[in-house]
Amino acid sequence: MPQFDSHFFSSLIFWEIISFAILFWVLYKFAFPPILEALETRERKIKESIDQAEESRKAAEQRLQDYESKLTGAAREAEAILLEAKAKAQQLLDDNQQRLQAESDRIREETSQEIERERRKALQDIRRETANLALLVAEKVISRSLSGDDQRRFAEEALDAVAGQYVNGDPPSV
Amino acid sequence: MDDPLHPFELHALIPLSLFGLDISINKAVLTMWVVVAVVVGLLWRAGSQAGLVPTKLQSLAELLIDFIRGIIHDTMGKDGMRFFPLISTLFLFILFSNLLGLIPGSYTVTSQIIVTGVFAVGVYVLSLVVGFKLHGAKFFGILVPPGTPGWLLPLMVPIELISQLARPISLAVRLFANMTAGHVILGVLFGLAISGGLLIGWLPFSFTIALYGLEVGIAFIQAYIFTILTCVYMGDAMHLH
Numbered sequence: 392m393p394q395f396d397s398h399f400f401s402s403l404i405f406w407e408i409i410s411f412a413i414l415f416w417v418l419y420k421f422a423f424p425p426i427l428e429a430l431e432t433r434e435r436k437i438k439e440s441i442d443q444a445e446e447s448r449k450a451a452e453q454r455l456q457d458y459e460s461k462l463t464g465a466a467r468e469a470e471a472i473l474l475e476a477k478a479k480a481q482q483l484l485d486d487n488q489q490r491l492q493a494e495s496d497r498i499r500e501e502t503s504q505e506i507e508r509e510r511r512k513a514l515q516d517i518r519r520e521t522a523n524l525a526l527l528v529a530e531k532v533i534s535r536s537l538s539g540d541d542q543r544r545f546a547e548e549a550l551d552a553v554a555g556q557y558v559n560g561d562p563p564s565v
Numbered sequence: 566m567d568d569p570l571h572p573f574e575l576h577a578l579i580p581l582s583l584f585g586l587d588i589s590i591n592k593a594v595l596t597m598w599v600v601v602a603v604v605v606g607l608l609w610r611a612g613s614q615a616g617l618v619p620t621k622l623q624s625l626a627e628l629l630i631d632f633i634r635g636i637i638h639d640t641m642g643k644d645g646m647r648f649f650p651l652i653s654t655l656f657l658f659i660l661f662s663n664l665l666g667l668i669p670g671s672y673t674v675t676s677q678i679i680v681t682g683v684f685a686v687g688v689y690v691l692s693l694v695v696g697f698k699l700h701g702a703k704f705f706g707i708l709v710p711p712g713t714p715g716w717l718l719p720l721m722v723p724i725e726l727i728s729q730l731a732r733p734i735s736l737a738v739r740l741f742a743n744m745t746a747g748h749v750i751l752g753v754l755f756g757l758a759i760s761g762g763l764l765i766g767w768l769p770f771s772f773t774i775a776l777y778g779l780e781v782g783i784a785f786i787q788a789y790i791f792t793i794l795t796c797v798y799m800g801d802a803m804h805l806h
Contacts (some may be wrong), residue, residue, distance in 0.1 A: 392739070393570055393571075393574040393575065394676065394677050394678045394679070395678065398587075399589075399679075401587050401588065402588045402591065405583070406588065406594040407684075408683070410594075410601050411654065412606060414600075414654055415604065415650065415651065418608055418657070419650045419654075421609050421612060422611070422612040423612070423653070424608050424610075425613065426608070426612045426615050426626055426627060426630055429623065429627070430631060436617065467580055476792060512664075515638055542567075
């Protein structure tokens with residue numbers, strides 16, 4: 392095999408070592424550091440981004456929980472307020488009704504009292520008028536000496552007059 | 566038909582000598598320089614434009630480098646990253662030697678036993694140096710597998726010694742033999758295709774194409790195996806059982 396021809400061993404070994412050394416030195420100096428650094432930076436960046444995302448997620452979850460609990464609290468509060476308002480309204484309604492009832496009772500009472508008073512007054516008036524009329528009639532009958540027919544006619548006229556006055560609704564003035 | 570080993574022959578193109586040592590430039594040496602130039606060009610450019618958002622070239626370089634980093638982490642642990650530049654240079658050199666050798670007309674540097682041998686011995690000697698530096702005389706314990714009963718020592722130590730010495734040899738021969746065999750088979754099949762003519766030659770020719778694809782895979786796999794075994798030997802030296 393030509394590979395076992397030791398004639399070329401020395402030159403191959405020499406140039407292999409030289410080439411490898413040059414390659415190693417150049418890569419070591421100029422190629423590996425930036426590439427490795429870029430790799431590590433990227434790894435770090437990715438890790439940081441993931442951590443940050445996780446943190447943000449946690450914060451968002453916390454906030455959501457806060458909001459939810461706040462929302463629940465607000466709903467409960469609203470319900471309480473509503474209930475209270477309803478109760479108050481009912482109370483107001485009841486009070487009003489009672490007040491109105493009392494008022495109307497009072498008015499009715501007063502009205503009936505008034506009516507009663509008026510009725511009594513009217514009765515007294517009537518009585519007084521009747522007495523006046525009787526007196527008037529008697530006076531007329533007495534003041535004139537007339538025939539029996541005349542007397543009867545006067546009396547009837549007087550009574551008619553009185554009646555006419557009553558029919559008109561107003562008591563006759565004396 | 567040509568001798569299938571003919572492509573592996575070397576001829577001094579530019580005769581040179583240094584202190585009586587023959588360092589003539591031949592095709593293998595030229596290919597090494599091309600390998601160095603390609604790797605440097607690729608990685609230097611990738612490194613010079615390295616940014617947070619990678620370019621295409623940077624992605625390729627990062628793929629290779631991350632691959633080697635993964636091997637080192639898996640076999641040597643985090644403190645193995647000290648050897649990252651050396652091991653990745655080794656990987657890139659072998660990988661691109663294998664790949665460039667597949668270009669018709671070029672030369673496969675790694676099909677030279679002396680080239681793979683220098684790498685294998687170098688790696689093995691380095692692992693010994695690291696082992697003795699880290700553990701001192703205790704490093705001889707590598708010859709005694711854990712849990713060996715005392716009376717088995719006379720048997721186990723020679724066996725372990727042989728297995729240790731076989732490491733650089735197997736490392737060198739594996740790469741050299743795989744590269745040589747692949748190219749020999751490609752050469753033989755292609756020779757058949759040429760001499761078979763159109764009538765029958767298409768059969769070995771299609772085999773040539775299929776095998777060529779396989780050889781590209783082997784170029785990667787052999788570079789990977791050489792690298793991972795290097796890491797395993799170094800890891801053994803660093804972390805004595």
